[in-house]
Amino acid sequence: MNESFDFRDLFVxxxxxxxxxxVEHALNIVRGVGAAVRKRGVRGVFxxxxxxxxxxxxxxxxxxxxxxxxxxxxxxxxxxxxxxxLLDAVRAExxxxxxxxxxxxxxDVITEMGFDLxxxxxxxxxxxxxxxxxxxxxxxxxxxxxxxxLANIDDLVSFFDHRGCEYAIMHCVSLYPIPDDKFHLNxxxxxxxxxxxxxxxxxxxxxxxxxLPVTVAIAKGAQMFExxxxxxxxxxxxxxxxxxxxxxxxxxxxxxxxxxxxxxxxRVTDADExxxxxxxxxxxxxxxxxxxxxxxxxxxxxxxxxxxxxxxDSGHWRxxxxxxxxxxxxxxxxxxxxxxxxxxxxKVIKDAxxxxxxxxxxxxxxxxxxxEVEYSHHYGIAKFREIGAVIxxxxxxxxxxxxxxxxxxxxHPAHYHKLKEETFQVLHGELRITVDGRERTLLPxxxxxxxxxxxxxxWTPTGCVMEEVSTTHHNNDSVYxxxxxxxxxxxxxxxxxxxxxxxxxxxRANRQQ
Numbered sequence: 001m002n003e004s005f006d007f008r009d010l011f012v013x014x015x016x017x018x019x020x021x022x023v024e025h026a027l028n029i030v031r032g033v034g035a036a037v038r039k040r041g042v043r044g045v046f047x048x049x050x051x052x053x054x055x056x057x058x059x060x061x062x063x064x065x066x067x068x069x070x071x072x073x074x075x076x077x078x079x080x081x082x083x084x085x086l087l088d089a090v091r092a093e094x095x096x097x098x099x100x101x102x103x104x105x106x107x108d109v110i111t112e113m114g115f116d117l118x119x120x121x122x123x124x125x126x127x128x129x130x131x132x133x134x135x136x137x138x139x140x141x142x143x144x145x146x147x148x149x150l151a152n153i154d155d156l157v158s159f160f161d162h163r164g165c166e167y168a169i170m171h172c173v174s175l176y177p178i179p180d181d182k183f184h185l186n187x188x189x190x191x192x193x194x195x196x197x198x199x200x201x202x203x204x205x206x207x208x209x210x211x212l213p214v215t216v217a218i219a220k221g222a223q224m225f226e227x228x229x230x231x232x233x234x235x236x237x238x239x240x241x242x243x244x245x246x247x248x249x250x251x252x253x254x255x256x257x258x259x260x261x262x263x264x265x266x267r268v269t270d271a272d273e274x275x276x277x278x279x280x281x282x283x284x285x286x287x288x289x290x291x292x293x294x295x296x297x298x299x300x301x302x303x304x305x306x307x308x309x310x311x312x313d314s315g316h317w318r319x320x321x322x323x324x325x326x327x328x329x330x331x332x333x334x335x336x337x338x339x340x341x342x343x344x345x346x347k348v349i350k351d352a353x354x355x356x357x358x359x360x361x362x363x364x365x366x367x368x369x370x371x372e373v374e375y376s377h378h379y380g381i382a383k384f385r386e387i388g389a390v391i392x393x394x395x396x397x398x399x400x401x402x403x404x405x406x407x408x409x410x411x412h413p414a415h416y417h418k419l420k421e422e423t424f425q426v427l428h429g430e431l432r433i434t435v436d437g438r439e440r441t442l443l444p445x446x447x448x449x450x451x452x453x454x455x456x457x458x459w460t461p462t463g464c465v466m467e468e469v470s471t472t473h474h475n476n477d478s479v480y481x482x483x484x485x486x487x488x489x490x491x492x493x494x495x496x497x498x499x500x501x502x503x504x505x506x507x508r509a510n511r512q513q
Contacts, residue, residue, distance in 0.1 A: 034093025
């Protein structure tokens, strides 16, 4: 199995039976799709469907059947040598190859022919003999979810996990074509949230001229896409949900445009955007004449635009600014003409709390309203953003549970506990922990045991939420390598508050002064 296969940004083109039993017609489709793939520069995957018809179809239905699918399967039969010609053409067009088997013998044919991926069709998602065979194929798997309940998808996820398969999941609606009220593209969100480490895609059967669904799927976070392809001729009528090469080109273009519009998942600001907003900033102007040395009150200034370079703007206004030069009425209050009081040290923590809450939200960790928080600041509150941690005390009995949060770049200095044994489990982000001189990187789900008397320290490059489960916590149980920390009173290295300390923080922090 290729354990490094990347399912992201795949565009899958399903030939199905649109070859109409003609190798030449199928070659035209392959070449037409290949041209669109090259033009748009995407990772194209051309997909076939295999059925060993002599055994797949019951003998009584080989010549005549009232099942609507069987006559079409039989009438469009291609031999293995024909598919070999088509597979070579797919590779010549620079595309990957994938095939959907509908019986166990077809899985063997797929692996013998050297396909790159294997697909589980929605109709086969509960066919366990076939799924067992597919899991043994040693190929990356994509499975569709048309008509499945979440419990069925859970079964498939657990199955492929246990079998050690590389796999990705396609949201799919098995209606041809799909009515507007049946798309349910919100299911992409559901699948992404439920199977967070898996690539989620969108397998589509809508009107091929309708490119809106793929743009919505991009916005929902789908990372791979599939649709049926074919070509109409004077003698061949294409079905209502298959795309011609020209429609494929428009479909890919729409997806790429949507991806550009969606942009980055990282928060970014553009210099032009900032300049545009700055042009709307309000500056601080003197309402009356202000004398040098005067403490400027709110009633002595007003805010108006346009903002002037070097001026104090409304966003940086605060009470207690002292004038260091005379300012005439209606003149701008310049930054060089005032002395702005420094922020109190505790504001470092107050600002950091906003990030801590956001990190907990991102990690989907809910807290009740009955907790206390310790802000650890081993080298003073002013340096909390560099050296520190937020410790949320959940319970402390014969056993103890805490939730620890560190922001990106924060460090916790080396120490050991005389009595407490603790186990850390990372819930979100990345933690670099050094235990007894050996550094480990912990990712979500990883645990680390720290015995009493064992030196340990940690920091995070990304921001981290972790759980500490330990024996009973005792105050003054920590011994730090830096002897200066050991000399501090507990309240000098920790600010302890109820809940987040909205009204307590300033008062408690002032004790450190």
